[in-house]
Every structure is written in C-alpha cells, then in structure tokens.
Amino acid sequence: MESLPLLPEKITLIDRSGDLDADLLFPFALEELLIRKVGEGADPIVHLWRHPQGLVLGLRDSRLPQAPQAADRIAKEGRAVIVRNSGGAAVPLDPGVVNVTLITPKPVGKIDFHDDFETMYRFLGGVLADWNTGVAKGEIAGSYCPGDFDLSVGGRKFCGIAQRRQARALSVQAFVVVEGTGAEKAAVARSFYDEAGQGAAPDSYPDVEPGRMTSLAEYAGAGLTSPAFCRLTGEWLARQTQVRAADYREFAADEDIAAMMRTMRERYGFKAAD
Numbered sequence: 001m002e003s004l005p006l007l008p009e010k011i012t013l014i015d016r017s018g019d020l021d022a023d024l025l026f027p028f029a030l031e032e033l034l035i036r037k038v039g040e041g042a043d044p045i046v047h048l049w050r051h052p053q054g055l056v057l058g059l060r061d062s063r064l065p066q067a068p069q070a071a072d073r074i075a076k077e078g079r080a081v082i083v084r085n086s087g088g089a090a091v092p093l094d095p096g097v098v099n100v101t102l103i104t105p106k107p108v109g110k111i112d113f114h115d116d117f118e119t120m121y122r123f124l125g126g127v128l129a130d131w132n133t134g135v136a137k138g139e140i141a142g143s144y145c146p147g148d149f150d151l152s153v154g155g156r157k158f159c160g161i162a163q164r165r166q167a168r169a170l171s172v173q174a175f176v177v178v179e180g181t182g183a184e185k186a187a188v189a190r191s192f193y194d195e196a197g198q199g200a201a202p203d204s205y206p207d208v209e210p211g212r213m214t215s216l217a218e219y220a221g222a223g224l225t226s227p228a229f230c231r232l233t234g235e236w237l238a239r240q241t242q243v244r245a246a247d248y249r250e251f252a253a254d255e256d257i258a259a260m261m262r263t264m265r266e267r268y269g270f271k272a273a274d
Contacts, residue, residue: 007119007123007240007241008043008044008104008241009241009242010043010044010241010242010243010244011043011044011045011046011237011241011242011243011244012042012043012044012045012046012243012244012245012246013045013046013048013234013237013243013244013245013246014034014045014046014047014048014245014246014247014248014251015048015230015234015245016047016048016049016248017048017049017050017098017226017227017230018227019049019050020050020051020052020095021049021050021051022052023080023261024051024054024056024080024081024082024093025082025261025264025265026257026261027047027049027051027099028082028084028085028264029257029258029260029261029264030047030248030252030257030260031047031101031103031164031171031173032085032164032166032260032264033251033252033256033257033260034047034103034171034248034251034252035103035164035166035169035170035171036166036169037251037252038103038104038105038168038169039105039106039166039167039168039169040168042251043244044102044103044104044105045101045102045103045251046100046101046102046103046233046237047099047100047101047103047248048098048099048100048101048230048233049098049099049101050093050095050097050098050099050226051080051093051094051095051097051099052094052095053078053079053080053093053094054079054080054081054082054092054093054094055071055074055079055080055081055082055090055091055092055093055188055189055192056082056083056084056090056091056093057071057081057082057083057084057089057090057192058083058084058086058087058088058089058090058145058162059083059084059085059268060089060204060205061083061089061090061192061193061196061205062083062268064193064196064197064200064204064205065196065197065198065199065200066195066196066197066198066199067196069195069196070191070192070193070195070196071192071196073195074188074191074192079092079188082265082268082269083268083269084162084268085164085264085267085268086162086163086164086171086173087162087163087164088145088147088160088161088162088173089144089145089146089205089206090144090145090189090192090193090206091144091145091160091175091189092144092185092186092188092189093175094180094185095179095226096177096178096179096180096215096217096226097175097176097177097178097180097185097226098175098176098178098226098229098230099173099174099175099176100120100123100124100173100174100175100176100233101171101172101173101174102119102120102123102171102172103169103170103171104116104169104170104172105168105169106165106166106167106168106169106170114148114149116163116170116172117148117149117161117163117172118149119172120149120161120172120174121135121137121149121151121161124151124159124174124176126236126240127229127232127233127236128216128232129236130232131216131220131224134153134154135151135152135153136151136152136153137149137150137151137152138150138152140152140155140156140157140212140213141212142207142208142209142211142212143156143157143160143186143206143208143209143212143213144160144185144186144189144190144206144208144213145160145162145175145189145206146160146206147160147161149161151174152214153214153216153219153220154214154219156182156211156212156213156214156219157182157212157213157214158176158177158182158213158214158215158216158219159174159175159176159177160174160175161173161174162174176216176229177213177214177215177216178215178216178217178224178225178226178229179215179216179217179224179225179226180215180217181214181215181218182210182212182213182214182215182218183210183211183213184210185213185215186208186209186210186211186212186213187210189206189208190208190209190210193205193206193207193208216229
C-alpha cells in the first residue's frame with residue numbers, strides 16, 4: 001500500500017474501543033460534536049469504537065414499508081437499532097466490528113467525496129499492510145451496505161464506508177469486520193430486509209447474500225482480534241503523523257452528548273411497531 005499523502009500532519013486519537021457503548025446513538029452524537037470542533041479549528045480526529053449488539057440503519061432503510069416492525073422485532077431479540085444520519089445502509093454491529101471514523105476539515109474549493117473515501121481506503125490498507133491481506137476496493141454485490149468503496153479481501157467484503165458532512169468539516173466512517181464470521185453478521189441484515197422490504201420494490205434495498213461477507217480473522221487468521229486491530233491502527237498512525245491520544249470529554253461534555261442524542265432520536269428515529 002503506497003503512502004498516504006492526504007493524512008493530516010497532526011491527528012488526535014480517541015480510542016473508545018474498550019468501552020462497548022451501552023447506547024448505540026452515543027458514538028454518533030459524539031461525532032456530531034467532534035465534527036463541529038474540527039470545523040472550529042481543532043486538529044483532525046480518529047475515533048475508534050465498538051458496540052455489544054446493534055443494527056445501524058440508513059435513512060433509506062428506515063423508509064421501507066415494514067421498517068418499524070422489523071426494527072422492533074430485532075430490538076426485542078436483544079439488538080439495539082438506530083437510524084444514522086450519514087449515508088449507507090444497514091450495518092450489524094457486535095464486539096467483533098471496529099468502527100473507525102476520520103474527522104477532518106472540509107477542503108476549500110471543489111469537493112469530491114470520492115477523495116475522502118479514497119483516504120479511508122488507503123488508511124485501512126496501511127493499517128493492514130503487515131498482515132498481507134491484499135485489501136481491494138469496489139462494490140461487492142450481495143453484501144450489506146454496498147457501495148463503490150466496499151473494502152474486501154479474497155473477493156469478500158469486510159468493510160463499508162459512509163460519510164457525514166457539516167459546514168466546515170466532515171467525517172468518513174468505516175465499519176471493519178475484524179472477528180466472527182461475515183455470514184452471521186450478514187444474516188442479521190438479511191433478516192431485517194426480508195421483513196422491512198415487504199411491499200417495496202426489490203431494487204429499493206440490498207439483496208444480502210451471507211457468503212459475500214467475511215471477517216479479517218476468517219481471512220487472515222484468528223490472531224487478528226479487535227483489540228489487536230485497534231493497536232495496529234494506533235501504531236500505524238504514529239508512524240505516519242504526529243498522534244496525540246485524548247479523552248473524548250476534552251471535546252464534548254456528557255450532557256451535550258445526551259442532548260445531541262435526544263435531538264437525533266427525534267429527527268432520525270421512528271416509532272416502534274405496536
């Protein structure tokens with residue numbers, strides 16, 4: 001993997017991957033506030049986090065005919081369900097999935113969102129270079145949350161990328177399936193769409209095939225765990241740029257995050273099925 005010329009000279013690393021957030025909206029609300037801070041002049045930020053059991057839906061997913069009913073069923077099965085405010089489609093989360101977000105100032109002049117996705121591709125390719133995983137980019141048909149910047153190994157997807165823009169800064173979000181099996185995570189997304197998509201046009205949601213997903217541990221060996229991936233991320237960043245580790249409370253108070261969570265729930269959520 002070639003060097004990453006667009007990586008900022010200084011980066012703040014907020015590694016919350018050991019916390020396993022109780023509320024799935026917490027990291028998204030935190031990142032809304034982090035984007036504002038970077039837009040106001042703070043150094044770019046890399047945010048790492050995980051969740052015990054969740055399903056993150058895209059806005060388009062939430063508008064499927066039976067989405068509230070499907071989300072309610074999945075929630076009753078013990079998996080938190082939210083609607084995120086960035087692009088993309090449904091993404092199942094568990095401790096084997098590491099979420100990596102790169103938050104940077106918005107560039108001046110012409111903006112091409114593909115450049116930001118390319119940066120994340122190179123970022124993750126650099127982190128995994130020592131594992132010789134041969135990370136490729138390009139849509140993997142049959143995967144969940146499909147897109148032009150699906151990241152794959154051996155022809156199966158392990159990572160998807162989404163983006164969130166504000167007035168002066170933006171975030172590029174990647175979910176990295178490190179542990180477990182791709183098939184079990186794909187089955188969660190497939191279960192949601194099988195119910196939520198009833199009555200919708202077939203091309204209005206992904207046709208998820210469990211065999212199109214994998215985890216890095218499946219491909220590269222069981223030694224690649226979620227904590228190991230987070231450690232590799234920090235080590236790789238330290239070789240590329242000036243990294244400063246920080247606590248999230250330096251940028252956002254808990255009460256402000258709670259207020260943002262309430263706002264996001266009201267704006268992007270939907271009522272559970274009766």
